[in-house]
Amino acid sequence: MFKRLCLIGIGLIGSSIALRARQEGLAETIVVSTRRQETLDRAKARNLGDVYTDKVSEAVQGADCVILCTPVGSFASLGERIGPHLADGCIVTDVGSVKRSVVKQLKPHLPKNVHLVPGHPIAGTEYSGPDAGFATLFDERWCLLTPEQGTDKQAVEKLTSFWQGLGSWVEVMEPDHHDMVLAVTSHIPHLIAYNIVGTASELEEVTQSEVVKFSASGFRDFTRIAASDPVMWRDVFLHNKDAVIEMLGRFSEDLSRLQRAVRNGDGDLLFEHFTKTRDIRRGIIEAGQETDLPNFGRDVVVDTESNS
């Protein structure tokens, strides 16, 4: 599909792309570029690419597809450095969790005959780095592409096929709408999880050891996403400020309503709210985006006694 695929950044997402692209034969040559020698060594050890370099300007030369897999805060600087070295007809894309900012950061630096098609695979884990990737990460997960109007159709189609080859379902979306949707489904959940884990670990009345021991009562679920990569998430919030603050406002308004219900002992309101929220999980399970095993299946035990 691509002759020379260049991955800039080789963390969880970059390494997963590399593994699957190689498995499926989606690129003749895979160029891996990353700043830190240690990361490059790990990528080599896992045999993620064919060419390895810490120089991005060299990495992109002759590539027909360049994928930025670094935190989104690095894109303006990367664009500036790779822009002059991009080949005619090259597709430049990324895997960042915000999209309006990506266009804004990259566009000024790209030559005319290069196709910018920002992308965002909705897949990941709480682990990061080149050892965290695995080839099936994108299977049956959505990848959103947010090309601007007027973008070369063939470039969008080619990138669509590429992501389908990685196992994804692909949808095209406006960057602003993307940023609003992801603020709700991802950015606010992460901010809230980071927040409550912070709150819990700084209490005077409750020791950290108690929080840890009794976490199976609900708290531990939040610690997973609060263990996500700090640099990546810092950049997400800095680059999707407006949508995050807008959605955080809605969240806080709604929380005030529940808080008032607790204060006033309004059991009917609580019951009604808690009943409605059950349906949406059912929808997510039916859409193939979640397991229906209790506790995410994390303590699945074959229990013959209870199944008899």
Add this chain to the structure above:
Amino acid sequence: MFKRLCLIGIGLIGSSIALRARQEGLAETIVVSTRRQETLDRAKARNLGDVYTDKVSEAVQGADCVILCTPVGSFASLGERIGPHLADGCIVTDVGSVKRSVVKQLKPHLPKNVHLVPGHPIAGTEYSGPDAGFATLFDERWCLLTPEQGTDKQAVEKLTSFWQGLGSWVEVMEPDHHDMVLAVTSHIPHLIAYNIVGTASELEEVTQSEVVKFSASGFRDFTRIAASDPVMWRDVFLHNKDAVIEMLGRFSEDLSRLQRAVRNGDGDLLFEHFTKTRDIRRGIIEAGQETDLPNFGRDVVVDTESNS
């Protein structure tokens, strides 16, 4: 251990106690009592007890241990109905998620020679009902007992051994402290999860279908606990109002701080906060209360390619 164990309520927790108690031979006779005939029939079909009745006053007669496994809002009424029928020396306990209110609701109704030892196993899933229980639910999970000062030591010891027999680790705690700890580790996480799932499903700008499709970006984690039993959770909030409102205040203060950092573009504050929260998950994994598999192990795939 017990001659006649009476379980009032046979949902997720009650049925799990029944299965494990029978497996370990912790009770000669298990009496199952529940209000709804349909639930009683399911309990019979799963062979959870030896005696089944919808009359609690009959159920408790002759029992040396009675465990209330119904939502905590029912305890005052249950106490009133069972009080006159309890045998001398009987241990009365429960599995409710709040503890001060349990003492307050039950104590006035219990005769002198009965031992009240409130309990709370820190274990569960998002499923409810007699079919949701399984014998290993309590394995390596903590169970908190909150007897008042002056409670018969032998009763506390016996109940401790019983929970250990079910697979739990046991700790004794003051009821007020319990309610504060659980507000943080459980009640606030649930309220927040219920809240954000509500917020997301009521937006005009983002369709419910988008929330479902792109939920793998973080949101789906929250839907699990927001799918928990609505009656149980309504009662938890009504019966732990003070601690919940206190801890919600801390949560909101902390969230305002993060919100301000997003608004001001304070990347250092965000990075620092997001770094600290990683440690607590590590602690929970090391304490045996969580899996270290990515995404809770829910999409574990044996990937020989990437492990080579």
